Amino acid sequence: MNQFAARRDFAVGLAHPDNDGPHPMDLYDQAASLVPMGAWSCDLASERLTWTNGVFDIFGLSTDRAPERRETVELFDEESRERLDRKRTKAIESCSGFTLDAGIVRPDGAKRWIRITASTRGSHGRVDTLFGMKQDITEDRLRWEALRAQAECDPLTGVANRVRFQRFLDRTEAEAPGGHLGTLILFDIDNFKRLNDQWGHAAGDACLVAFGQRLRQAFPQAGLVSRIGGDEFAVLLPQSESPTKAEAAVQALMGTLLRPVPWNGEFLPLNVSVGIAVTSAETEPDPQQMYVTADEALYNAKATGSTVLAKARTIGRPARLRALQG
Structure with missing residues (x-):
């Protein structure tokens, strides 16, 4: 669902591919299957979210229904929700991007850590769209916390x-x-x-x-x-x-x-x-x-x-x- 958006963004700015090598879109699909990740975008005027399948998997949500931002934000823990709001507001005001590691609790009760990478798109100094990638980093986070606790x-x-x-x-x-x-x-x-x-x-x-x-x-x-x-x-x-x-x-x-x-x-x-x-x-x-x-x-x-x-x-x-x- 909505995979075309991520594939299209991936292709922007690519040099001419070698005709004998893999097609850029095939390369994207192969790379995306190696890690739990996906692409997303948010239209600021309507707050409409567009996700690739990978993001639905990370949040444990069904692709049968379009995601709603209000419901999605409620899945974040309180601290992550506050940090997301601050970084998001700053990015929109400054036409810049941000990276955030956030904790979420999926509808099935599973706790996960995700890394959000975001950028902005617009014209005449006004942002109309946020877009980027979301990646599940739970295993890396648990390893890091275990090492820190030991230290x-x-x-x-x-x-x-x-x-x-x-x-x-x-x-x-x-x-x-x-x-x-x-x-x-x-x-x-x-x-x-x-x-x-x-x-x-x-x-x-x-x-x-x-x-x-x-x-x-x-x-x-x-x-x-x-x-x-x-x-x-x-x-x-x-x-x-x-x-x-x-x-x-x-x-x-x-x-x-x-x-x-x-x-x-x-x-x-x-x-x-x-x-x-x-x-x-x-x-x-x-x-x-x-x-x-x-x-x-x-x-x-x-x-x-x-x-x-x-x-x-x-x-x-x-x-x-x-x-x-x-």
Whole structure:
């Protein structure tokens, strides 16, 4: 269905083919069959879509009915839909093209990743048509995500490593799906060197593994649980209703987190210092600022022997620190 449009576009601008070689249209059909892809166009005045069969296959839709843009856009996940809208609008305004990797959920429930390549066509500085190619890149995306997860995982504890935490600090992506990022908690195991010296490094590793597992279980809502140093961990949480509730939640979990760790018939003592930085719902969180604030609270906690809550400061103002009652 509508294959002629893609075949026609492919032929535009071709040099004279060798009469002894394959016809350009046959070459296109052969190449298109090697990968899950197809051509598309959209008339901007009517929003009418024209797809080749490959695009119908990617979206899991029947060729018996012409595609409707509104229904198609609903198949995109929310983030991809917003990015598509921004890129599409910019391309139309600037008479340019764009490339977008987007996530979709097909009518049969299958989740797929597609790469959209788009260009514009029109006259006198006015765009009347968007057209391009769509390619299913799901397998490549899954391989890439698996490799990234492996590279960003701490091999000892199984939680994320410092590389992953650095992506949060660099603002390369949001870390708290479903909620405003509001709380950063830093944990530092106390007297870890003495524990290693007294019980051996294997015992120290057992404590790190146990503590990492406990953090994941204690904070299932966390956007990220990461080991950011030898004996230091970070937890990123969505916005709490109030700093008081964030404080209470951490305090309530301390007993579970600090249970002695069984090892070779012994029970290893586990103590931590905690620094917390909390932002308000009205404040756009600055990851670097949150980290500096929580780290300052952690330093204070280690000095005073108490867990410390720090309300994330604004630039130029000192953090307000308050000890949690043990």
